[in-house]
Each structure stands twice: as structure tokens, then as C-alpha cells.
Amino acid sequence: MSSQFPAARPRRLRKSSSLRTLFQEVEFNLDDLVLPIFVEEDVTGFAEIKSMPGVFRIPEPKLAGEVERYARAGIRAIMTFGISHNKDDAGSDTWNEDGLVARVARICKDAVPDMVVMSDTCFCEYTDHGHCGVLHGHTVDNDATLINIGKQAVVAAQAGADIIAPSAAMDGQVQAIRNALDAANHPEVAIMAYSTKFASGLYGPFREAGGSSLQGDRKTYQMNPMNRREAIRESLLDEAEGADCLMVKPAGAYLDTIRDIREASRLPLGAYQVSGEYAMIKFAAAAGAIDEHRVSRETVGAIKRAGADLIFTYFAMDFASDGGI
DSSP: OSSOOOOOHHHHHHHHSSHHHTTTTOOGGGGEEEEEEEESSOSSOOOOOOTTTEEEEEEGGGHHHHHHHHHHOOEEEEEEEEEEEEBSSSGGGGGGGTHHHHHHHHHHHHHHEEESEEEEOOOOTBBBSSOOOOEEEEHHHOHHHHHHHHHHHHHHHHHTEEEEEOOOOOOHHHHHHHHHHHHHTTOEEEBBOOOBBOOOGGGGHHHHHTTOOOOOOOOTBBTTTTTTTHHHHHHHHHHHHHBEEEEEEEEEGGGGHHHHHHHHOOOOOOEOOOHHHHHHHHHHHHHTSHHHHHHHHHHHHHHHTTHHHHHHHHTTTHHHHTTOO
């Protein structure tokens, strides 16, 4: 006669901290994380980003010291964004061999040669209109932008960037960059494609961080957040064009997409916990609504659990600085 009590008791493996740790299925550590940073030219002091508590624009003269500080804390990879004071309608400073993109990559690699430097490859922080490419009327010219994005990638590679990370969301950008890098004798430089990038409302604080002058939106070139099948297609197109790694951006609201792409591709997969995701946790914690230490780790762990191999997060230095994960 069967007992009225359950034979299967999952709680048996939860009754102590040691047991819970032993049977934990997913873990992440600092080696899984990439720290995004913002570097501003023509300034000497750090500038607080009010919508991203704890994050600052780094003045270019202080960049080397900051990269050294990250390395001492255990950070092994950074994604670099430039805050330009030399904007025009095409973002031409990005393919200037002495421009901000090149200088940032060079400074980072000179400061810590072992640091993996990923150069965000786009134009929104370098154009006076704030769009991610060449504007014709009110529309971004995809193919004209491809020519320029190839030039920017080569300049970043020549300056020492290990990985080119195109975020402009232009059709064919991975192939254009691969062709440009190979033609310039940089076949060893990898491409981390922002392969599934949604036109999300979660980028708001980034606009302040990057000094964006955008009027309008990017819905004609970034993805509709409601499209699941298209998200897979976008990443598989970038894989076919020669991407070495894929990425989903944002991360937390798109865990299903991370899982879908993880199952569809064998390439390494990154996911970007974007500025709005970071800010919501910071402000909710400041209001006493949540425990920041716990929730920051829970959300990044969920991204790893969904299938991401590496996670771009502004919490990386928080994790490193407060005793680890």
C-alpha cells in the first residue's frame, strides 16, 4: 500500500548550504564577464552618469590607470565606447588612425596587453544626428554605412583591438568587416556580432552615457522586440557571414531568445545586460525594494543559465570589488 507522503523529495538536496552548492547546476565567475566602459576625449575629470549609478565616463588621460585597475580586480575583457567631441554627418573620426576609436584601443592594449579589448564598432556616438550610419534624408543608407564600418574596423584592429564588435545593425555588416579586415591583413582579429539586437526601450541610460543626439528611433534597422523567429534568423545570417561569436542585446527580457540561439548555433554566445537593466536594479535597491547584491547575481546567473557563454554587464567591477561572485 502506497504511502500518503511523497517518495520524491527535492528538498533533500536543499537542506544545507553545502548540499545546495554541490548540486547547483549553473555557475558564473569573473572570467565569464565583459565590462563595458565609456571613454570621453578632451576632458580631464570623471563624469558621473546619473541614470547609471556607479558608472562614470572615463577621461581619456585616466584610461590607462582604469584598465590597470580592472585587471588587478580580475576583469579580463572590456568593451570600449567612445564619447566623441568631433562629430560629423558620417562619423568619420572613427576611421581616423589618430581618432578616438584608435586611441582608446591603443591605450587599453598598451596599459594591459593581456586584457581582451573589444571595440564597439558603430557610429551613433560619432555622428551629429545620432544614427548608426550615413543618413540619406531620414533613412540610414545601409550599403554606404557598410563601407565606413569596414574602415572603422580596420583602424581599431591596427590599433590593437582583439575583437571587432559591430553594433550598427546594418544588413551585411559582418561580411563587410570580415572582408575589410582580411584585405588589410588582419585575419586573426575576431568579430563579436551584435547579431540579435532589439529596438528596445531599455537603452535609455546608455543615451546619456554616450552623449547621444539621436532624434527619432532606430526601428528600421534594429529588431522588433516581439519577433522570435526573426531573432534566430538574424544570428544565423551573421554566423554565415563569418562572425566568430554571436550576441543577444538586451539580455534579461530575452532569455528565450538566448536559449533559441544557443540551440541553433554552436558559436560562442554573448548576452548584454544593458543600461536600463542595470539602472532598474540600482534604483530599486536604492529605494529599498530589493537586495542589490542578491538580484544582480540572480539576473546575471539567469542569463548564463539561458545559454550565454559570456555576459556584458556594468556590474562586473561590483562583483570583482566586493569579494567576488
